[in-house]
Amino acid sequence: MKEGKDIDKLFKDGLENPDLPFNDLDWDNLEERLHPAPKRRGIPLFWYAAAAGIAAMLLIVFLLIKPNGKIETIARSKTGNRNQNNIEKSGDNAVKPNEVPEKQVDRGVNVAQNPLSINRRSTEEGHKQDNKDIFAPNVENGQKTKEILENNGNMLAGIRFKPELSPTINEVEFMEQPLSTKVETGKPDRMKPLAVKQKSRFVLSILAAPDLTSVQKSGQSSLSGGFGVEATYAVTKRISITTGAVYAKKIYDSDFSLYKPNTTYVFSVTPSNIHANCDVIDIPLNVNYKIFNGRRNSISVSTGLSSYLMLKEQYTYSYDGAAYKGPKDYTVRNQNQHYLGIANVGLEFQHKINNNLSISAKPFMKIPLTDIGYGNSRLSSTGVAISVNMNLFKKN
Template sequence: MKEGKDIDKLFKDGLENPDLPFNDLDWDDLEERLHPKPKRRVIPVVWLAAAAAIAAMLLIVFLLVKPTEGPAGVNPLVKNSGRDKNKANPENNATKVTETHLKPNDPIVNTDPAGLVANKANRNPFVQRPVGKNVLSGTNTPKLVLVDADRANLLADMVYQPALHTEFDPVAFKDQKLIASVATGKPERIKQPVLNKKPRLVLSILAAPDLTSVQKSGMSSLSGGFGVEATYSLTKKLSITTGATYAKKIYDSDFSLYKPNSNYVFKIIPSNIHANCDVIDIPLNVNYKVFGNSRNSISVSTGLSSYLMLKEKYSYSYNGAYQGPQDYEVRGRNQHYLGIANVGVEFQHKINNNLSISAKPFMKIPLTDIGYGNSRLSSTGVAVSVNMNLFGKGN
């Protein structure tokens, strides 16, 4: 039992205080086993040597089998590199190649193909070879080449005779008689083709808020209207516009600027007047485009408007305690034809060939007294519109 306790104590002491030597190589080995590095495949030297040998063989075969003929369509001139047997003259040691063109009727020309064989037997240095047809005369034009007679047959076999293909007959073209006649008199004017141009009509739906006031009153009230206009293009830059707009004309002014056509006399003079009028505005404007590209354009416009007064309601206010008449209403009694001058600048942006939007700052300047109160009524605002081309692609 005592011995057993000693063994237990021995193990206990050994585990609590281990005396193990530290070695870095063991840790490196463990890390390599946990994270092994991929090994590169090394190409054997034998395969490299075999690939190099195959490439060398292919290069040698290509050089040996490479054709020596020139490109097609070119008549090669064969040179004789053989030595002349006559060595008495040192100038004959060098090879001479001469090429002579002969006419078909030249007596030296031999048209018999058997002459090529006879040239070898007679050792005639002149060898005949045809090179094709003459384009203009249609006959064969032979050539004589001064070469070694021993190689006459070899040269005859190497003659290249290209075939000439022409779309037209050159002889027939040559025999044609071309006659040119000189035109006299005044040339006929070329008429321009008549095109059925579609009218360029643009329909606009607009809303036009504005500030309306009586001249010299110093007070403005927010008014506005909405309507429909049509623009017809006379040219690429010039157009005319007309339409109809239902508008509200609301304004305040001093009673001194109110001059009704009435015999009624106010016992107590009102201090101010407030007007609310329903009006049909019919413009007639001329527009001129000062700038334009594929998307945007700027136009200036001027013209006249007619006011058709539908309903006029006037309210009066007093300073003192005494109150007189409070309001007065008039219906359909006043029409002012071409009594308003229009001035505006339109900025238009094209969305596509048939649709565009525009903003048009404008002023309406009275040329005459307006309404029952004979007031000099003016307006300043911005008309925003959507424009639709009614006849296809516009310019």
């Protein structure tokens, strides 16, 4: 207990008289956190970028927009016109052919008429002649010649200090050149017709055709179906022809009374029912007529004939009662072919996905025109063919 009291006293004395060192730097840091100085917002970077862009644009405009060299030409032309007027006035008032040498008068008039373009011949003569001859005044008419030189100082200075001007810069001679136009004669070239994409006449279809198959007057239908390939050729915009090959299963049930095989076999006990499972190659030949042709959708009616090639025929017999009383099944292979023995009727709805691909749904009915198979049954089918159609041999 005494040791515990001493510990309590030690904590009490420590809390009543804490020995905490004082540091002015800690108080300054605390004051900065309590009263932070407002931060100075800097100029955003995009302002610098904008100012640099404006300066670059001004520099480009200054470099591109320069004084046109035609201003100097116009100024010289105007000066030449004023000099020409002065020469004409001074010639009327003071200069006469007897008083001024002929060579000086001709040279002055040519320069006054066209101060910017000097004839090459006169320029060469000016080079050969001494400069003193150009400025030498006539003894008798010195005062008048001096006036001409003063009025045409700019012109004569140009002859003396710039005697060779580029012969290509000769505006007067260019304007005086006769204009010639060449007229094409003969028949113009015949324009070629534009290449237009033509629709393909051949369409390849991959189809699947579930159906219900039955023997007429039996009152029973069984689910059958087939899949295959068909090709369509467009004769006109609305008429087309379709053929192909479809592998089909023909499954049906019927009474034995509708089963009429070509055989001499006599059943000891007559079966009551027949179940048939036949593998058939269906080769259609149909003519299609498009009754509606829209931008994306079209509707066609079709009719034609089909040929059945019987690959395998399997017949199963059933009897009344449980006891076995006769043959149970019978199989026939590749013995019956019915060419153009089935009539086809259909209505096709087609939707175009793009210029080369479309899908279609075609409800159809197959009506027998003759007896089908080993059992000589009137076999009919009703179903819907779903196909994917692709355009082939497309030309431009």
